[in-house]
Amino acid sequence: MRRFKLPPWLADRLGLATLLLILSIGVIVLGQRGVFNPAKSGLLAPLVPVQTFVTQIYNTVYNNLFAPSDLEELRKRNAELEQQVAQLTNENVQLREAEAQLKVVSALLDYARANPEQRYIAADVVGRDESLFLRYVLLNKGTNDGVTRDMPVVTDQGLVGVITEATANASKVLLVTDASSAVNVRLQDSRAEGVITGQESGELRLNYISVDVDMKPGDRIITSGLGGQFPAGIVVGTVASARKRTFDVFQEADVKSAIDFNRLETVLIITNFEPPQLRPLLGTATPAP
């Protein structure tokens, strides 16, 4: 009886690919246990400065190409100047970039002044998640700057997310729009409490609001502080549209955040917020005999 034999070239290809497949699965298993965290930190260290540089170039090009229409007049004037003095135009572009940056920073500064009880570190967004299914951003501040896991991240317009991983010079933020994100919130006026979760589409949805609560578009939603993940009182968004069905216990709503998560440039990391350690308390929650 003839034995089936793979052609040598196919056996070679399959052998290597199978080895790499096994290695990949090994990386996943060991990665879940955090074995690669030091190696990730080492790999990120040289990548982040390059990524910062690329992001700055991209932002400069984008801001100059797609600036708001109210800068149209300014742009025309720039064009005239460009014809007259090329060097001055170049300076002008740089100044406008600085101005845009200043606007962002001054807005963040106003926010920080309005919330003096919190301490902040400003960080630039230098990258987004490589996966299309996840919503993380990469910041250019890490443990060297005092950033640690679980620190909340905000802008002057509201809650951005939470630090999930920090290396020496970079950190990753899980955005509130990610499908795995859940934030305890309350409606500012009615004080009703619920949970905002991210959706696959990148939108926000408010759940677990009792049907008895009068919820209408425009209602402001803030963090409730329950669960200890975020400080209370940070704006998350406003109700865009509410859905209530008579046979349901809870109603839900689509939520609109004031933040354009696709155009995040600079954020504030709240450094003095310490999530309460609830685990020991949960361990004692056994019913009395």
Next chain:
Amino acid sequence: MRSLIIALPILPVVAILQSAVFPYIRFLNGGFDVMLIVVLAWSLVQRGNDGPIWAFIGGLLGDVLSGGPMGAMTLGLVSVTLLIALTEGRFYKSNWPVALLASVLGTLVYHLIYLIVLGLSGHPVNLADDLTLVTLPSAILNALLMLPMYQTAKWLAIQVAPPKVELEQ
């Protein structure tokens, strides 16, 4: 060996572009999987063991810059290149329709494997929503990206490793 040496500068650049520039280019909820397309294009023009190795290196770089589970992209990319390796000899030769087909099917397989790993690691996954909202538009974008990438890979392959020609006397 030479093609592996050029992978070392190319793949980090691709990983950085995927993270710093391409996330801003969206079609519906889909986006470009640049690393996948680069690895696929190279696997198609440079048949051999290069594809899986490029996939492994590129996947690890992508995982480092991602908040997802370490190894998820690596497994997805290596699996796709394994499928490409299985087609070797089945087609007369690689050409652009094959490349287009590979980009669409490769996107489906890559996303499916990635979502399975994501689900197994505890991330909430809605397979139907993810595949329709993200994967389908991404497959279209990736097919568009494949055309120039395939031509570039062909040109690069000739520069790096010109095909051997035997002369009869």
